[in-house]
Amino acid sequence: MVEWPTTAAEAIAVQEELRGLVEVADVGAPARYVAGLDVAYDRDRLAAAVVVLDAATLGEVDRAVVLGETTFPYIPGLFAFREIPSLLTGLERLTVRPGLLVCDGQGLAHPRRFGLACHLGVLTGIPSIGVAKTTYVGTHQELGHERGTTADLVDGDEVVGAAVRTQDGVKPVYVSVGHRVTLATAVAHVLRLAPAYRLPETTRLADRACRAGLRDG
DNA sequence: GCGACAG
């Protein structure tokens, strides 16, 4: 890691510096391999998981689980600094190169427009999206009850993401662009990755993998 | 100043 902060002020400075590198456009061929990333904690111990699925079949093709210790506290807005070091190690250990990173958290739907998904995308160059279970910034209109319904997530005068109903009647998930992808593409990916449950399969498998890693790691 | 605040 070339530049890694130890204080909140330094971390914010890093975000301000890197935010200009985010590309909001579909870059590269449609992803064949899609990775889900998540981290679980137990006090100061952590387990980071990266699980790669075949985009067409949703079958698992690779995974990496990294055990480590926390090096940065959880601070809303600076969440990425807590998770990125071990997630990057996990990505390095993969034998395939994912064409899309599905992150557990926000991308552009962040106070400085540089959430975890943007940060990971910029650092790796891999297209990335954020899928969060709750909003952080932004509000949206009520959305329809059916799977596939969406509503813009608006913060100030900007559309920073979308609320997406992935199953009939379930709470929406909040999707935002991380890097090298458009919001429309991000939403399409999330719906394809969530054929049966509220959360994308990538997220579900990464969640299981990191919890298991903590448990018997 | 006060509260809210991704995981």
Add this chain to the structure above:
DNA sequence: ATCTTGTCGC
């Protein structure tokens, strides 16, 4: 994130 029983619904 994590702590945690029962409960509502298919």
